[in-house]
Amino acid sequence: MTTPNLSQLKNQSLIKQSSFVNGSWLSSKNSFDVVNPFNNESLLQVDDIEITQVEDAVSAAKSAQQAWQSTTAYERAAQLKKWGELLTENLDDLALLLTLEQGKPLAEARGEIKYGISYIEWFCEEAKRVYGDTIPALSNSQQVIVTKHPVGVVAAITPWNFPNAMNTRKAAAALAAGCCFIVKPSELTPLSALAMAELSLQAGIPKGVFNVVVGTNAKAIGEVLTTHADIAKFSFTGSTAVGKLLTQQAASTVKRVSMELGGNAPFIVFDDADLEAAATGLIAAKFRNAGQTCVCANRIYLAESIKQPFLAIFTEKLKQLTQGNGLNDVQLGPLINQAAIDKVTELVDTALSEGAHIHYQGEASATGYPATILTNCNNTMEIAQNEIFGPVATIFSFDNEQSAINLANDTEYGLAAYFYSQNINRIMRAANQLKFGMLGINEGIISNAAAPFGGVKQSGYGREGSKVGLDDYLETKYLCLGNLSY
């Protein structure tokens, strides 16, 4: 077994132990441990930011805002490009750091870093495409022009499950639009964000433009970031429960708000599906990051007529996945911490008491949860209405197309949904009726910087990535020029 250790990083300058504000590394009185989820050992102690230092970060971003928004889109794009290139040069180290603090297998960590970089690459191009409008006027003596402007300082809070990409997806859009940015990553995975800050410094991004505040007092830090009058926009990725609270807080100063929240994705296999392709898609959609992904399949609806053959193929594929230390050749890493294991255990135990059966269960490492298939599930079970966030596939069945769609929509969430069918008419009927922001149709992996990522219902609002991804960071101004004579 490989011994997890930060000393394995080739570029030791990526290992940072304190918040990054105004181009400098802050020190504070208290510190906290960043723990490797595979063995629960401390990787590093990181300074726990003081609240006055979070306020300093806001002041730094505010001071840098005018100069940053006065740069041309081409200048901002060049700086972002350099940042992205440095992330690429350090891809191996960033992936190792990510696996050490988050646990996902190294191959997935590499994939996440590339995915994170793809947002930087995308937004440095989109920066050059912030267009306005001219609109036909009400009279010949008028000209009507619409211009776009950065909203101002942006603050963000991000989760532990994608410690790189959830930061670049927001930061690259904000910086490209001309907004200075402060992010509070999860206290469970601050090291990836701090390594990104070091590379922003090396890329020459001016001080105050990109700031990272790390600390354990999420509530107090969150209060500053959601209520400070000098922050114009707040962007959150995390659970729906915390998102609701932060939305309320941000209302006190009427901030622009984006919410990328939890999901409860249905995965429907219709009777005309290619079963082999559907089982491969389900392995990807369910077991990516050991099931700890907002778009992970959470409820698997199988047409009664294909249930047994599909389960046979799916179970065989699942048996091939190995679990353990993400630094070794495994497909399933640990869960993030004991609380996550306890939550999955409780959901499974409750489902069993409500009538579910264990169809398959693999072996788990001490800090993982075994890959599990539960059959005989129904929508009234607690496990059907909650994000499992673990490697547990819950199997439901249906007898006709409309009931599958109705069951899939029977959730307060609306992030992603998946379905497999080879009938184009059915595909269009289902696509039109499913109430989700993103659909994987005969596809289990939908992440793409060029596509609009986001949900409906209690999965939030706003879209990240794509040609609309800059909109949340821009104000629209209407200019009505009158009394013209020409």
Ligand SMILES: NC(=O)c1ccc[n+]([C@@H]2O[C@H](COP(=O)([O-])OP(=O)(O)OC[C@H]3O[C@@H](n4cnc5c(N)ncnc54)[C@H](O)[C@@H]3O)[C@@H](O)[C@H]2O)c1
């Ligand atoms: N929709 C998306 O794009 C997307 C992407 C990734 C994760 N998620 C969701 O994130 C959740 C998993 O992440 P998590 O467990 O880190 O979520 P979480 O909501 O517990 O925490 C997210 C962030 O919020 C902070 N936080 C927690 N309580 C806070 C408070 N009272 N005030 C201010 N900040 C607070 C945490 O420190 C962390 O940085 C899942 O629900 C998942 O679906 C959604």
Ligand SMILES: N[C@@H](CC=O)C(=O)O
């Ligand atoms: N997996 C998502 C992030 C949510 O967890 C993505 O692909 O962007």
